[in-house]
Amino acid sequence: MSTFNIGNVSGSGHQIGENNTQNTYGNTQNNQGAQAADPVLLATRLVELLRAERPDLALQAELVEAEIAGAQAEGRALNRGRVQSWLTTITAGAGAGSAALTLAQAVGGAVGL
Structure with missing residues (x-):
């Protein structure tokens, strides 16, 4: 099992300047609002990891x-049921504490599941 760095999982992050930037799962939060992690990038990383492991x-x-990228490209709503089903299959098969499990959870969080 390999490790996969997706950012600071503990949530402690680091703070910089007046905007108090905190990095968690690649998210950037500051006092002007929040910017979510790119779900397509996270899903791509998940594909690469699972192909290898x-x-x-x-x-x-x-x-x-494909569903996340297609929904973004076509400007349509994500088929949440299908994505949830696929992610559930991945998380059930991924080992506890594995990078695949963590990444699958991050993808789900990035799309609001």
Whole structure:
């Protein structure tokens, strides 16, 4: 099992200047509002990781990536039920504490699941 750095998972982050920037899962938060992590980028990372470590789960990750990218490109709503189903399959198959599990959870959070 490899490790996969997706940012500061503990939430302690780091603070810089007056805007109090805190990095968590690639998110940037400051006193002017929040900017969410890019779900397509997270899904792409999940695909790459699963292709290398769990090829049996890579198809579900590819479907998640395609749905997120397609919804963004077409300006339509995400099919949340399908994405949730695919992510559930991935999280059930991924080992506890694995990078795949953490990344799948980050993808779900980035799309509001």
